[in-house]
Amino acid sequence: MHVDYEQVDDSSKEYAVIKATEMTENVKSAIDLLMGTSGCLPVIKEGSNILLNKTRIYYIESVDKKTFVYTKDECFECKYRLYELEEMLGGYFARCAKAFIVNLRKIKSINSDLSGRMESVLLNDEKIIIARSYVKEIKRRLDI
Amino acid sequence: MKIIKTILLQAMMISYGILAEIGISVAITHLMGGESMTLEWYHPLSFVLCGLLGAIPTYIWRNMESLTKRQFAVRLILHCLVLYAIVMLFGYVFKWYTMPDGFIAVSVGFFIVYAFVWVATYFFYRQEDKAINAAIDKIRDEE
Numbered sequence: 001m002h003v004d005y006e007q008v009d010d011s012s013k014e015y016a017v018i019k020a021t022e023m024t025e026n027v028k029s030a031i032d033l034l035m036g037t038s039g040c041l042p043v044i045k046e047g048s049n050i051l052l053n054k055t056r057i058y059y060i061e062s063v064d065k066k067t068f069v070y071t072k073d074e075c076f077e078c079k080y081r082l083y084e085l086e087e088m089l090g091g092y093f094a095r096c097a098k099a100f101i102v103n104l105r106k107i108k109s110i111n112s113d114l115s116g117r118m119e120s121v122l123l124n125d126e127k128i129i130i131a132r133s134y135v136k137e138i139k140r141r142l143d144i
Numbered sequence: 145m146k147i148i149k150t151i152l153l154q155a156m157m158i159s160y161g162i163l164a165e166i167g168i169s170v171a172i173t174h175l176m177g178g179e180s181m182t183l184e185w186y187h188p189l190s191f192v193l194c195g196l197l198g199a200i201p202t203y204i205w206r207n208m209e210s211l212t213k214r215q216f217a218v219r220l221i222l223h224c225l226v227l228y229a230i231v232m233l234f235g236y237v238f239k240w241y242t243m244p245d246g247f248i249a250v251s252v253g254f255f256i257v258y259a260f261v262w263v264a265t266y267f268f269y270r271q272e273d274k275a276i277n278a279a280i281d282k283i284r285d286e287e
Binding site: 023028031055072092104105106107108109110111112113114115116117118123124129131132135138139142143144 | 208209211213216262265266269270272273275276277279280282283284285287
């Protein structure tokens with residue numbers, strides 16, 4: 001793949017475009033790297049500190065000032081607050097409700113009802129509500 | 145600030161709905177060879193005032209996203225009836241209708257506009273869903 005590099009004077013001007021015939025694992029890895037979604041997050045499992053690969057995260061929930069990180073079939077506790085994780089994870093991890101951050105790459109589909117409530121079905125068939133007030137930001141993350 | 149913004153937005157939508165209803169009904173009457181309608185000096189102002197007062201029942205929709213389907217249905221009926229009462233009261237006070245057939249015409253027009261607003265809203269939600277689903281399809285992880 002041909003790669004261009006151009007130096008800019010301001011971080012707000014940083015921008016990457018990847019043109020590929022298909023979304024391969026390599027392309028996904030490159031996107032993860034550029035968007036800061038690669039790497040690991042320190043979490044707690046049964047009292048032990050472990051590093052959780054960010055790509056395994058489905059969603060994050062805040063309950064009674066505690067933060068829980070959910071993967072396909074596991075749950076971990078995390079010492080970070082939701083707003084800190086929002087900044088740390090960035091990329092396709094988007095706030096979807098006051099107490100939730102969802103990994104957009106783990107969403108199977110979304111569906112709105114007449115009341116404006118948007119429901120997302122994740123790859124493990126769990127359902128997460130997306131509050132209407134966060135839809136604009138989610139669309140921005142998805143380049144819509 | 146958010147409440148004021150919502151009320152003003154609703155007021156504009158209701159005023160627009162009233163104007164659209166009158167505009168369409170007058171156009172149909174004209175095309176069918178009926179009498180033309182003449183607006184009194186207070187009519188445009190009454191549309192604006194009706195829009196403002198009609199926006200207040202928007203309060204019924206607070207916490208809309210946390211409503212169950214049943215609660216949503218109940219509030220939808222309540223909102224529709226309260227808004228209908230306000231519109232018909234304004235219609236009576238500002239003489240939008242004077243005869244029973246006028247009353248029926250305004251009532252039918254109200255329910256058509258009310259239903260149209262919800263159908264249009266749902267249509268836009270669905271369009272938004274399609275766009276988001278298409279974007280998610282491109283980035284979704286394979287499990």
